Amino acid sequence: xxxxxxxxxxxxxxxxxxxxxxxxxxxxxxxxxxxxxxxxxxxxxxxxxxxxxxxxxxxxxxxxxxxxxxxxxxxxxxxxxxxxxxxxxxxxxxxxxxxxxxxxxxxxxxxxxxxxxxxxxxxxxxxxxxxxxxxxx
Numbered sequence: 001x002x003x004x005x006x007x008x009x010x011x012x013x014x015x016x017x018x019x020x021x022x023x024x025x026x027x028x029x030x031x032x033x034x035x036x037x038x039x040x041x042x043x044x045x046x047x048x049x050x051x052x053x054x055x056x057x058x059x060x061x062x063x064x065x066x067x068x069x070x071x072x073x074x075x076x077x078x079x080x081x082x083x084x085x086x087x088x089x090x091x092x093x094x095x096x097x098x099x100x101x102x103x104x105x106x107x108x109x110x111x112x113x114x115x116x117x118x119x120x121x122x123x124x125x126x127x128x129x130x131x132x133x134x135x136x137x
Contacts, residue, residue, distance in 0.1 A: 006036035015044040020134040025066035031122035065095035
């Protein structure tokens with residue numbers, strides 16, 4: 001079968017917790033849209049429950065979280081628990097923000113598919129999503 005195209009990738013982007021700084025995630029949203037992906041941005045101050053409910057309703061391929069508040073261990077752990085409980089483990093859970101390298105390693109071992117720091121190129125994120133989601137059926 002032929003490969004699926006970028007337009008077949010649907011991603012939900014969200015700011016989780018009390019973090020209200022959304023410039024970075026808006027840059028990511030624009031880059032993913034410009035690459036041809038279907039992007040839903042749910043906005044700032046989302047709860048893990050609201051994010052997972054939206055992901056389920058929208059039928060997305062990936063959930064992208066931006067977090068700068070320092071609560072990444074707690075919030076990503078909650079997102080992982082909800083993803084499993086709602087049987088959404090086939091959806092990628094990715095994210096970025098101000099997360100120390102040792103915490104990135106711990107969260108990825110727990111099941112977060114990929115985390116990036118603030119200097120990550122949007123091309124790196126697009127490449128990762130292509131690699132993980134555009135496979136022959």
